[in-house]
Amino acid sequence: xxxxTKIHAEEGRQELLITREFELPVELLFRAYTDPEIVEQWMGxxxxxxxxKKHGSWQFETSDPQGNVVFQSNGVIHDLVLNQRIxxxxxxxxxxxxxxxxxxxxxxxxxxxxxxxxxxxxKSVADRDQLLQLPFGQGLxxxxxxxxxxxxxxxxxxxxxxx
Amino acid sequence: MELRRDVFQAIADPxxxxxxxxxxxxxxxxxxxxENFASSxxxxxxxxxxxxxxxxxxxxxxxxxxxxxxxxxxxKAIADFIEPFRNLxxxxxxxxxxxxxxxxxxx
Numbered sequence: 612x613x614x615x616t617k618i619h620a621e622e623g624r625q626e627l628l629i630t631r632e633f634e635l636p637v638e639l640l641f642r643a644y645t646d647p648e649i650v651e652q653w654m655g656x657x658x659x660x661x662x663x664k665k666h667g668s669w670q671f672e673t674s675d676p677q678g679n680v681v682f683q684s685n686g687v688i689h690d691l692v693l694n695q696r697i698x699x700x701x702x703x704x705x706x707x708x709x710x711x712x713x714x715x716x717x718x719x720x721x722x723x724x725x726x727x728x729x730x731x732x733x734k735s736v737a738d739r740d741q742l743l744q745l746p747f748g749q750g751l752x753x754x755x756x757x758x759x760x761x762x763x764x765x766x767x768x769x770x771x772x773x774x
Numbered sequence: 775m776e777l778r779r780d781v782f783q784a785i786a787d788p789x790x791x792x793x794x795x796x797x798x799x800x801x802x803x804x805x806x807x808x809e810n811f812a813s814s815x816x817x818x819x820x821x822x823x824x825x826x827x828x829x830x831x832x833x834x835x836x837x838x839x840x841x842x843x844x845x846x847x848x849x850k851a852i853a854d855f856i857e858p859f860r861n862l863x864x865x866x867x868x869x870x871x872x873x874x875x876x877x878x879x880x881x
Contacts, residue, residue, distance in 0.1 A: 616864035618856055622785060631867045639874045649877065653870040727867075743859050 625736045629729040637725035641694045709734035784828035801843035
């Protein structure tokens with residue numbers, strides 16, 4: 612199957628560029644990022660909070676089929692311009708990974724197609740490369756489970772208490 | 775992990791990436807490679823040496839000439855490194871597209 616998503620990761624730089632063209636009007640692409648119900652569908656996660664405004668914040672949570680929370684993430688929305696861009700931070704809870712800064716650009720190509728550019732900035736080159744090396748290959752949920760395993764190995768005592 | 779770092783060091787430099795692209799088309803001698811660049815012969819030699827040390831290029835002796843050719847296995851290692859991450863995002867975005875198409879037609 613053709614892979615439409617392009618990832619540009621230049622060696623020695625603490626950033627990533629992810630681009631993808633969609634057969635969707637830009638309004639719908641943008642909506643997929645701001646409508647909690649829709650986010651839940653394609654991200655496979657529960658949306659606890661999603662404030663689509665400047666200085667808003669967001670919080671997602673993923674559970675396994677038994678209902679145990681396996682993955683939590685959060686961040687703040689620094690800027691949001693309808694159908695154009697979202698600038699936000701992304702942080703995985705209870706992991707050693709530092710917060711990431713994400714610039715999401717939504718671009719209209721034609722009335723029926725659009726392009727998303729995600730520019731992700733990491734705290735360090737090592738942080739970025741570590742994230743790329745996580746075993747993401749086998750689908751989101753599997754990745755989350757594996758991520759959880761990795762985190763369990765790295766977790767600190769506070770995390771034990773929190774759980 | 776050590777191996778990966780080496781390979782990535784090899785492709786970090788734009789000149790080395792250009793050399794990889796050239797040699798991907800056909801095996802070449804060092805002087806044939808150097809002809810494509812404004813840099814000195816020595817500079818290009820150094821780049822070729824690094825690429826060889828990282829095993830991206832392989833040497834082949836043909837008569838008196840040394841030819842350099844691409845080691846496809848190493849190049850695949852580079853592609854494999856980023857591929858799982860790309861697949862993750864591609865799957866997510868495919869899902870996004872499918873969800874929104876359904877949403878669009880229900881409007």
